[in-house]
Amino acid sequence: MYNDKVMENFKNPQNVGEIENPDGVGRVGNASCGDIMEIYLKIDDDIITDAKFKTFGCAAAIASSSMATQLIKGKSIDEAIKITNKQVIEELEGLPPKKIHCSVLAEEAIKLAIENYKSKKASNI
Amino acid sequence: MYNDKVMENFKNPQNVGEIENPDGVGRVGNASCGDIMEIYLKIDDDIITDAKFKTFGCAAAIASSSMATQLIKGKSIDEAIKITNKQVIEELEGLPPKKIHCSVLAEEAIKLAIENYKSKKASNI
Amino acid sequence: MKRKIYLDNAATTSVDKDVTEAMLPYFSGTFGNPNSLHFFGREAAKAVTAARDNIAAMLGCKPTEIYFTSGGTEADNWAIKGIYNANKDKGNHIITSKIEHKAVIASCKRLEKDGAKITYLDVDKYGIVDLEQLKKSITEGTLLVSVMTANNEVGSLQPIKEIAQICAERKVLFHTDAVQAIGTVDINVKRDNIDMLSLSAHKFYGPKGIGALYIKNGIKNDRYISGGSQERGMRGGTTNVPLIVGMNVAMEKAIRDMDINNKKLSYLRDMLIKRIESEIPDAFLNGHRERRLANNANFSFKYIEGESLILMLDMQGIAVSSGSACTSGSLESSHVLSAMNVPAEITQSATRFSFGKDSNEQDIDYIIENLKNNVTTLRAMSPLFAQQKGEPINV
Amino acid sequence: MKRKIYLDNAATTSVDKDVTEAMLPYFSGTFGNPNSLHFFGREAAKAVTAARDNIAAMLGCKPTEIYFTSGGTEADNWAIKGIYNANKDKGNHIITSKIEHKAVIASCKRLEKDGAKITYLDVDKYGIVDLEQLKKSITEGTLLVSVMTANNEVGSLQPIKEIAQICAERKVLFHTDAVQAIGTVDINVKRDNIDMLSLSAHKFYGPKGIGALYIKNGIKNDRYISGGSQERGMRGGTTNVPLIVGMNVAMEKAIRDMDINNKKLSYLRDMLIKRIESEIPDAFLNGHRERRLANNANFSFKYIEGESLILMLDMQGIAVSSGSACTSGSLESSHVLSAMNVPAEITQSATRFSFGKDSNEQDIDYIIENLKNNVTTLRAMSPLFAQQKGEPINV
């Protein structure tokens, strides 16, 4: 069902966990539809220096979280906010059709986390 | 499908053939319904001294003819006319349900042959 | 041991050793349910995917157009009843032929009870459907034309490419029961414009109880066996992994070796036909002389009845059937022969010789010898034969 | 090689070696079509008769009440759609339960399109149907009640004797899907007053693709698969000789060894249940504690999602399933658990452990060890678990 790249990211997910005092947090999904994803960001000078996730969900959701956090680390928030679920899927070398929504959750969680960062920054000014 | 007794009578049918100048002949069935049976009798003093048959039909029809002719040989015509298809089936140790009609043909052919004899005798008087 | 010659390959074939070998690991070992996520399930699913891909390629269609079924009968039921049930808002007319297999005829009869109108096309005396009648029969409300590729009793090959052409022009779906044809007739559903096709493994040295229905993508068809998500939600029931694997191996071999097998089979068939016709008087070939399956010879022997002949041959170790195995347990005479207007008194003795991969030339000598004796014996016993010779019947 | 523990026997079982052995001679050798008159056909027919007689005896019915099908799904479709189609002049109401297998539910849904009224009985939180509701639901127009003997997901045993009793009193037909029950639950259709029963060989170490429907003599049922004269004219399709032979051998062994197998299976099941409950916090047993299949344990592990757990166990060589194999390819969560009102957030992690004849005590240690680790890992990753521990979410 899943390709090797997805399974690799499921077996050894990167960036699992939380960041203490994160600069941005994004949370999407709900338990009854099967997936919840949280992404935590550490941001220095609009550059994402660290990203971590917590996910309740299937292997595709975990792999998407792992891949999405890898993708955005080191990127500027302007670059990171442009990352789409397509890119997540591409980096994972494909997801089963029924699991596309997992990559969408990852895209959304990143966007929310960056927006959370931006709004905090705005309110700090 | 057929038991050993039926097969035995089919493999080695008794009394196949015709009798020259028979004293009675019975013919039943027609080709389009699948079976035709003819029974020829030689009768001396109302005792059946010989019986032969010709049959176009399935194994059950041939076995029934063989058994019926064996059954009536040596019997008086009064005894022979009472032979039923049940007896033919019993002597054959059973026929498949779909093949019961073959034993009925044998019963009918005997009856017709005896009647044929009787009516000839009546007209000779 | 007594000599045994199996000449009933149209009824069913022996499973090829390679096929059995291929199935064995999937009974135990890789026995998982392909719907399961785990290792056992995934391994099983891989085997099914590979088989489906290969079968699709051999038929000239996409893997998503192959639906596995429990055999030819289920495939025929599904094709006919499914199309009717899914499209009865658009019409209620189905066209088929008088010589279809019982699976098709009985499905049509069943639909008649539900309000379907069925046209049963006539055939000529060779058992080949009438294209002009087909053209005339198509109306606004015609949903489907179902005509078999090759007949199972007399082996007559139907003009399916022409039928497909007519259906395509008139925008009517075309289904063909190719159960007897796979491995003997060259078929490519895309090239031949076929919308649906039934096949069954046990006719080409695969196992009994597995077949497939090809349904061209985009055709609106109902499910027939409701259930889980198997076969893309269109056919419930745990996927029959070993038998699907077996069917694929059987079909692979059958299609790979088709030309060479057909050469051999038609050589034997023609030899049998020639020898029967020259050595046994009043023997009539049923079906078309050329447009027939490579392995089928069907003869009537006047003045005798078929079952007796079949049982006598059986006693000599020669396995043949009357018309078809499906009706041989019944009293009815062949609907195929009567559609061909074969006279009633000779339909009774119709005997089908269907050759297979183990058949050989020496068999023919043995068959002819026994056939001659049996026909003579039975004719000697037959009141019809006596009549014909002019012997008076003394009634 | 890595350790492999198969705990998905409710999805399908490995074919027993004796069963495979028994089938082999019928693939080649005695491969004839049982409808054929000749030697090959007669030998095949004998094997089918013997199997039918024996299966009937084991179920407590007559051989003429057994109809072979391509599996449990076809048997369920036939039972439900057949009764409806044959008797719709007398009524259009069918009663079933909310926890039936998809084969039954989907057949009922299909009939709803044709005008049937279906009552789907509720179940309690243990997954057992409500007899009072059943009694109240029966009306003049009720044709059939169909309730499974044992549920395939949570293993709950239904009160089928009581249901049969109620149906008998109210003169309504009773069908039970006993696919999960054969070989584990003692069933005798005469004693238990059952009118129709579905079974499938691949759940008791027989082959996939063969099953049976028992229909009590005298019941008016429609054919479902139209065709030849097979199964006394009620189910077309070439008789699947090897698989029928195999099913008989499998059933013979399953029923002969039922008590001893059940002892072992329930011992393992109870040990697993006890250890999970004592060693893994927030694990909930789904289904009834006593009234459940001897080989079934179904657990939810709060805060985690099932697929991840199943794939992790799979990586460790342990094969289990979420709810059922039929839905595991789909996104929907279990209709059985939601009928039982299991809270949505724990239905996600429902994991079915179904033991089989190769299971043993050492497996349990290995399972518990890995289960504990995986649950810990997945909970560490789960935002729900963090929440529950009172960690604030910094949004």
Ligand SMILES: Cc1ncc(COP(=O)(O)O)c(C=O)c1O
């Ligand atoms: C309760 C129940 N009914 C029906 C079926 C369907 O049986 P089959 O897979 O033989 O079609 C299954 C299993 O798949 C089942 O568990």
Ligand SMILES: Cc1ncc(COP(=O)(O)O)c(C=O)c1O
């Ligand atoms: C032309 C034709 N169609 C359909 C069938 C039915 O196939 P199956 O036996 O696989 O159900 C057969 C043979 O039995 C056949 O010869």
